[in-house]
Amino acid sequence: MPELPEVESLRRSLKPYIIGKSIQSIIVHKPKLVSGSGTVRQPLEYKKQEFETQPIGAKITDITRVAKNLILHLSNGQVILVHLKMTGQLVYQDDKQNKVLGGHPIEVSESQLPNQHSHIIFELNQGTLYYNDVRMFGYVLLYPNLDTIYKLGHFDEIGLDPFDSQFTADYLYKNLKNKKSKLKTVLLDQSIVTGLGNIYADEVCFRSGILPTRMSNTLTKKEVDKLYKAITEIIPKAVEMGGSSIANYIMADGSRGTYAREHKVYGKAGRQCVICDATLQKTIINSRTTVYCQFCQK
Template sequence: MPELPEVETVRRTLNELVLDKQIDHVTVNLRRIIQLPEEPDEFCLLLAGQTIHSVERRGKFLRFVLDDYTLVSHLRMEGRYGLYDRNDPLEPHTHVVFHFTDGSELRYKDVRQFGTMHLFPKGRELEEKPLNKLGLEPLEDTFTLDAFKGRLAGRSTKIKPLLLNQEYIVGIGNIYVDESLYMAGIHPEREADSLSRRELAALYEAIVRTLKEAVAAGGSSIKSYVNGQGEIGLFQHQFKVYGRQGEPCQTCARPIVKSVVAGRGTHFCPKCQPLKQKRVKKAAVR
């Protein structure tokens, strides 16, 4: 958390707040947030005088596109951005401040301190870690049913951890995998290569629909997530299985179950998402 819908919502609000603002200088209060360059002083020096032309997204990463550089920011668990006046009191856990020439400030706060920032020459960010090995974007035109099938083809891995693997499909975290699998009627422990063509098509549609609905609702606020304008998301009110263990399934009324799959808390309906055995091809009898 945050996952693709939350990061996309933050991206959209930041484009409303900081577009065309010029950075006067930068203050770094926690050096480990800055991963590249190694020295925060160099990070600050390179950003001085740069203008923000757009804020884009790749998976769960934000990309601040500047004159000469691209700033790649990962919010991790509780990172958040907010626009302030320079005279506003500095709140606790504010680790990086971008001071703009117009007197406003973009402040990055992170209670857990897990967030990261990488600064690359513009265009290089897609060729280097952490973006160079990311998979398909599920809300872009390149995410077709054929492309989705191609990524899953021949994989005997359980479907849930495969969908969580960012090298295959980006941005889908624990919440949206559970919700998508429920919508498609697929048990989270099914092996990917056991899914029929019809099930693959249903899962593809469920992923796209779930993510689009979540983005439209501003994401999900489970703990501390807010967008760049301090507003919470509302998609948590539409959850069908996530966080609803013990509650009746909205389709069959059977209690939602919570288990652990690949080390992650997993929610599903045992009736609507049955665990089917993989078919084993029998050898031809001569």
């Protein structure tokens, strides 16, 4: 599962290539991907029709992100919501076969486009944008405008983004006080702050010296300050470095992210703590492997 830094890297990399391009044609091979409102989906022929016709002639004016959703804004007011889920990929290829490729690495896409995984194809006035997906858990949904997505409640369960100016240490403290769950559980459920998956949840707990098993309402203000600092340092750094590229996630220019080299605990159970040399421990929280140092984290 891609985490926020990988999706944000992809957004930033694609942006200069697709902004200002107009959509000449769209082919939808798998109606399921453009149907429904997210996870509940069945292939709807009329959705395919709408998707293939309504955006024609519109320009892509922006690409933004809410949590791990990418949103293409069109000059006709419509928006296209893209969620790559486990195995989705976006590839922009220009007329000279140069590629900007991000998401799940699909080997055949490096040499052949379209291919058997190219389920949605946007012909632009310059170049082509492909939505490729191996297992088709992702979605690419057309909405009349951005408000509609919010009104449908698509983003209701999503907390603040680490890049949001409203995301402050006080906000984090107040909201953690109201939760009676393990810290890692709260970080993973996205309800307070979005974008921390298994990798970054472990990393921020380690950086802030807090055990991921701590009940979130027992954290002191001082501890939350450290946690806040860890989140707001680690996430931007990871974006800058193109994310972790663990679980086969690669960034939009096709290069692998390099943040994985910065991991201190994730995937390192049984190895030595970089601070105290003790052996890093492993436990399971919410059926996710969790790694921590029993001495450096309280």
